[in-house]
Amino acid sequence: MSKLKLGAMLLLAFMIGGAAVGGVFAAMHSGEEVRVAAQRLEDGRVEVAVQQKQADGSWGERLLPELRFVPAAAPTGSWLVSSAVQTIAPQSAMTGASATAEAVQDDGQQEQPEQDAGAPQGPPPDEMTEIAPGVYHFWGSTYSSLVVISGDDVLISDPSTPLRVPGIKAKIAEVTDNPVNMIVLTHEHYDHAGGTEEFPDATLYVQEQALPVFDLMALAPKPDVDQTFDKFLSIPVGDTVVELHYLGPGDGDATTIIWMPNEGVIHTADMYEPRALTGAAWVDDKNFAGVHKILNELSTWDIKYAINGHSPGNSIDALAENTAYYNDLYDAVINTINETVEANPGNPFAIFGLLGTIRELVQLPQYSDWANYDTAFPAHVWRMFMSIFHGD
Numbered sequence: 001m002s003k004l005k006l007g008a009m010l011l012l013a014f015m016i017g018g019a020a021v022g023g024v025f026a027a028m029h030s031g032e033e034v035r036v037a038a039q040r041l042e043d044g045r046v047e048v049a050v051q052q053k054q055a056d057g058s059w060g061e062r063l064l065p066e067l068r069f070v071p072a073a074a075p076t077g078s079w080l081v082s083s084a085v086q087t088i089a090p091q092s093a094m095t096g097a098s099a100t101a102e103a104v105q106d107d108g109q110q111e112q113p114e115q116d117a118g119a120p121q122g123p124p125p126d127e128m129t130e131i132a133p134g135v136y137h138f139w140g141s142t143y144s145s146l147v148v149i150s151g152d153d154v155l156i157s158d159p160s161t162p163l164r165v166p167g168i169k170a171k172i173a174e175v176t177d178n179p180v181n182m183i184v185l186t187h188e189h190y191d192h193a194g195g196t197e198e199f200p201d202a203t204l205y206v207q208e209q210a211l212p213v214f215d216l217m218a219l220a221p222k223p224d225v226d227q228t229f230d231k232f233l234s235i236p237v238g239d240t241v242v243e244l245h246y247l248g249p250g251d252g253d254a255t256t257i258i259w260m261p262n263e264g265v266i267h268t269a270d271m272y273e274p275r276a277l278t279g280a281a282w283v284d285d286k287n288f289a290g291v292h293k294i295l296n297e298l299s300t301w302d303i304k305y306a307i308n309g310h311s312p313g314n315s316i317d318a319l320a321e322n323t324a325y326y327n328d329l330y331d332a333v334i335n336t337i338n339e340t341v342e343a344n345p346g347n348p349f350a351i352f353g354l355l356g357t358i359r360e361l362v363q364l365p366q367y368s369d370w371a372n373y374d375t376a377f378p379a380h381v382w383r384m385f386m387s388i389f390h391g392d
């Protein structure tokens with residue numbers, strides 16, 4: 001049997017098995033829909049991933065199990081299993097939502113028995129790590145929150161959803177009996193701004209451009225905003241201070257940089273991922289020229305710990321790497337625009353000719369090993385092009 005046929009059989013077997021496991025689990029536990037994605041690699045292996053259907057009906061970013069490669073020489077008639085991945089259930093199904101897919105060991109040596117496949121696991125436990133005195137990085141359900149506990153004050157960022165709030169409250173209760181009395185948001189998107197209603201006595205601070213967006217929200221409860229700011233707001237929190245900076249649109253209109261100057265702690269969301277391109281489904285509301293500007297400005301700040309919206313741990317390296325990525329993308333797109341303008345002197349509409357070609361003209365193969373490059377990079381090129389030349 002040729003490697004191609006063998007691989008195709010394995011792939012088919014995997015897709016059926018994985019889809020069945022995911023589907024059964026989803027039906028039993030949450031109603032969330034997942035599907036299995038797979039791609040053949042040049043060396044003959046097949047790489048597998050899981051995607052989850054989003055609230056808008058699109059398919060989310062591919063979740064990559066650590067063990068996810070079907071070896072080219074895998075035996076026939078034998079199920080292989082991947083390591084588990086956690087899916088995110090944004091609203092009703094968030095608690096306990098998990099899907100596992102069958103896949104494989106990448107060395108072909110250590111197959112796991114079939115009965116291991118698809119054993120549901122709960123989401124990773126919430127973590128709250130002290131990153132500076134009284135300053136914590138809360139990580140739960142793949143969302144980050146800043147938690148500051150100082151004096152009688154307790155400030156949090158981005159509750160995200162009511163389903164995530166009990167975990168935040170439980171972790172805070174391990175440190176203080178004081179209630180959350182201040183909430184700040186990284187931006188207006190519902191999956192970060194949700195859950196504020198669980199803290200009716202807390203003061204909610206947001207950048208003012210979130211308000212007209214909140215007015216249009218048809219589904220999630222509208223956050224009950226107490227105080228807005230334009231460019232800058234400094235909030236005393238016990239013995240320290242939390243600053244809110246608006247540097248322009250980034251992800252959404254009300255992109256806010258949360259900054260603790262005394263501690264060198266920064267918190268942003270949805271502007272970069274570690275070694276991954278933001279999935280194509282999530283870039284439509286992202287001003288790429290704005291993200292380029294913001295990341296470059298942040299690169300001059302003396303940051304010791306960077307909380308990213310969807311990354312555990314200190315993402316300061318990812319911040320630096322993504323600044324380089326956005327610089328390369330910006331330069332590549334604007335150089336292509338300038339070449340077109342210079343080749344068509346006196347024709348201000350020549351740039352329109354790039355509408356159908358810009359996605360193919362710009363490539364950055366040095367980032368092709370970043371997750372989502374193949375699927376998301378054309379969308380990144382498009383959004384950078386539109387942000388530069390069209391202003392959004």
Ligand SMILES: [Zn+2]
Pocket residue numbers: 187189251252269270
């Ligand atoms: Zn967002």
